[in-house]
Amino acid sequence: MDFELTQEQKDIQTAAREFAEGEFQPETAREFDQKHEFPRAIYHKAAKLGFIGSYFEEKHGGQGLDLFDNVLIEEAFCRVDSTLGSAMFAALFGSDLIMEFGSEEQKMKYLPKTARGEWLSSGAFTEPAHGSDVTFMDTVAVKDGDEYVINGGKTMITNATIADYAVVLCQTNPEAKHKGQSLFIVESGTPGFDCNELHGKMGIRATTLGEYSFSDVRVPKDALLGTENRGFYHFMEFIDVGRINVAAQSVGMALGAFERALKYSKERKQFGRSLSSFQVIQHKLADMALDIESAKLLVYKAAWFASRGKIIPKLACMAKTIATANAIRVISEAMQIFGGYGYLADYDIERFYRDIRISSIYEGTTEIQKNVVARILLQE
Numbered sequence: 564m565d566f567e568l569t570q571e572q573k574d575i576q577t578a579a580r581e582f583a584e585g586e587f588q589p590e591t592a593r594e595f596d597q598k599h600e601f602p603r604a605i606y607h608k609a610a611k612l613g614f615i616g617s618y619f620e621e622k623h624g625g626q627g628l629d630l631f632d633n634v635l636i637e638e639a640f641c642r643v644d645s646t647l648g649s650a651m652f653a654a655l656f657g658s659d660l661i662m663e664f665g666s667e668e669q670k671m672k673y674l675p676k677t678a679r680g681e682w683l684s685s686g687a688f689t690e691p692a693h694g695s696d697v698t699f700m701d702t703v704a705v706k707d708g709d710e711y712v713i714n715g716g717k718t719m720i721t722n723a724t725i726a727d728y729a730v731v732l733c734q735t736n737p738e739a740k741h742k743g744q745s746l747f748i749v750e751s752g753t754p755g756f757d758c759n760e761l762h763g764k765m766g767i768r769a770t771t772l773g774e775y776s777f778s779d780v781r782v783p784k785d786a787l788l789g790t791e792n793r794g795f796y797h798f799m800e801f802i803d804v805g806r807i808n809v810a811a812q813s814v815g816m817a818l819g820a821f822e823r824a825l826k827y828s829k830e831r832k833q834f835g836r837s838l839s840s841f842q843v844i845q846h847k848l849a850d851m852a853l854d855i856e857s858a859k860l861l862v863y864k865a866a867w868f869a870s871r872g873k874i875i876p877k878l879a880c881m882a883k884t885i886a887t888a889n890a891i892r893v894i895s896e897a898m899q900i901f902g903g904y905g906y907l908a909d910y911d912i913e914r915f916y917r918d919i920r921i922s923s924i925y926e927g928t929t930e931i932q933k934n935v936v937a938r939i940l941l942q943e
């Protein structure tokens with residue numbers, strides 16, 4: 564076992580940090596947060612430097628890096644800024660599924676353009692009546708000759724309004740429940756495939772949110788992603804990687820808030836002393852560092868196995884549970900150290916506080932992570 568990053572991993576981390584420090588200025592982040600807009604120009608720059616889909620194979624437009632490398636990039640980006648950092652990874656839900664389960668033709672069609680930042684993808688699983696429970700979908704896809712006809716709707720889909728294509732989980736055999744689900748790639752502009760924007764999001768506002776409706780949407784049989792009726796299992800495998808990604812972003816956000824609070828505690832004086840000279844504040848800083856370090860170890864462990872082809876669901880769920888809970892606590896304490904200034908929109912902490920909250924809800928809520936961990940423990 565080696566806890567030291569390799570020189571190549573350190574170089575990736577440094578490059579990601581330098582890029583983020585150059586592009587994710589606080590005023591830029593605040594602007595996108597206020598406008599609720601996806602930062603396309605910055606995204607294109609990130610893509611040009613190989614940070615988008617870096618783990619795609621080189622022939623598919625990627626850098627051939629692994630999940631652990633991507634975790635380092637996510638952490639570095641979100642450490643510099645929670646809003647812009649997390650936005651850089653939010654248009655890859657669909658493409659990641661294609662990378663994992665797509666045919667060579669599908670990979671060649673979708674991945675290079677995605678890695679170049681030209682195409683954005685979305686992953687559409689949640690439905691109004693099916694959030695945590697995706698064992699049955701109301702959205703159905705029925706085979707009709709060489710096509711499938713999709714009807715139904717999806718909700719709370721990240722970047723739905725701007726995605727060029729969506730990967731959609733549908734019921735292909737309703738009687739078989741989760742054993743009768745399949746994934747389809749649906750391109751925007753396909754007749755009958757419509758989208759509405761959902762407004763009023765608390766955080767991660769440099770991404771958009773929307774709902775999809777499918778009304779007799781015809782897709783060719785080549786749009787089937789992976790194996791017919793294995794969609795649920797494909798999704799479960801994919802989401803374990805997604806959980807590690809959310810966990811890594813959470814560690815980054817916690818680190819970013821911690822560093823800001825540490826600096827502020829040394830600069831801010833009350834009662835003639837710096838805040839950092841009060842033992843209560845020192846303990847807060849120590850607790851924050853403990854939370855970050857323990858989460859990071861678990862996230863790195865889950866990512867290390869995954870990058871060696873061993874995706875361990877229990878570890879992925881543990882990493883997400885701990886990393887998100889710890890990050891929420893760390894960022895809340897950072898706000899406490901900033902006092903009233905932390906609560907104002909002019910400071911980063913207020914944005915970090917809003918941005919981190921979703922981490923324990925999407926890609927499976929904390930309760931669902933614990934259900935998975937408990938189920939595995941009882942089976943072992």
Ligand SMILES: Cc1cc2nc3c(=O)[nH]c(=O)nc-3n(C[C@H](O)[C@H](O)[C@H](O)COP(=O)(O)OP(=O)(O)OC[C@H]3O[C@@H](n4cnc5c(N)ncnc54)[C@H](O)[C@@H]3O)c2cc1C
Binds near residue numbers: 656688767924927931
């Ligand atoms: C900003 C944002 C972005 C999102 N992006 C996407 C996206 O890109 N694609 C996508 O498909 N979805 C997306 N979602 C949806 C998200 O994944 C769901 O909100 C999430 O899975 C929870 O589903 P739900 O909201 O229906 O809550 P519910 O499933 O109704 O859960 C409500 C509460 O009950 C608890 N609960 C439910 N079942 C159990 C159980 N068995 N045991 C214990 N507790 C339980 C939950 O943990 C939660 O606390 C997004 C949501 C948001 C807010």
